[in-house]
């Protein structure tokens with residue numbers, strides 16, 4: 001199919017970007033790092049798009065402490081910049097973020113942006129799973145109005161998000177973690193350029209006695225149209241001593257939390273098996289980070 005692209009814009013302000021997105025409506029597409037958009041283009045999937053609105057000159061880049069002790073990552077920050085950020089790298093509670101950035105190839109890390117990674121709403125991507133485990137919030141702007149969307153409510157289907165037409169992600173905020181919290185992420189791929197067969201992100205908070213006071217377990221990859229919160233596995237672990245027996249209970253419960261996908265890359269039975277192994281391993285990694 002032919003590409004109907006007529007116009008390419010490089011707005012210098014959010015307001016200008018918004019005006020362009022409103023003017024072109026369904027015919028406009030935002031571009032940030034362009035790595036996902038390029039994939040759409042080469043597959044002939046941009047036939048409805050007549051204007052690209054490149055937001056890479058809007059600023060919106062950098063990582064800082066947010067007002068309530070959390071971290072705010074602006075939307076146009078590249079994945080490589082996140083991986084290099086001391087504010088994230090030194091904090092065991094946020095370690096799932098760095099784990100997730102271990103996988104994409106260097107060219108993607110350098111070009112892809114945090115906002116694009118989330119906005120694509122592709123459950124095969126790694127970083128959004130980590131953000132979900134950390135209770136992330138998506139900050140957006142639409143025609144001068146700002147809103148905050150919990151990531152829990154952001155992903156509504158395959159390539160479908162809660163964003164309205166013309167709405168731009170401005171930042172991803174991660175709230176301050178509770179004391180005695182660590183996180184971890186693990187992905188199964190068939191080769192270094194592969195998207196996940198399955199991925200798991202966890203956040204673990206212990207009480208003073210070493211029991212699991214709270215946890216988050218997120219599955220991505222071959223688990224359906226979007227990410228899955230493994231609530232059964234979380235319930236099996238909450239209140240248990242953090243250690244092998246509790247992690248095994250969570251792993252046993254996780255198979256009832258999702259419908260494993262069966263495709264040419266892996267059988268559903270294999271994905272169910274890997275989910276159990278990876279839930280145990282990511283929890284053990286998070287626990288080890290708590291010393």
Ligand SMILES: Cc1cc2nc3c(=O)[nH]c(=O)nc-3n(C[C@H](O)[C@H](O)[C@H](O)COP(=O)(O)OP(=O)(O)OC[C@H]3O[C@@H](n4cnc5c(N)ncnc54)[C@H](O)[C@@H]3O)c2cc1C
Nearest residue numbers: 030032033034035036037104113115116117119125126169
């Ligand atoms: C070879 C290759 C290997 C990869 N490997 C991995 C991997 O190992 N792990 C992994 O997780 N991912 C991987 N990816 C996917 C990669 O993470 C995404 O392509 C990337 O994060 C998208 O970000 P971007 O800035 O390039 O987005 P773009 O391509 O610019 O945009 C993506 C989508 O989001 C929209 N958008 C972008 N920014 C905003 C915004 N601020 N507000 C609203 N909408 C916006 C665009 O309109 C588009 O629909 C890989 C991709 C490639 C091509």
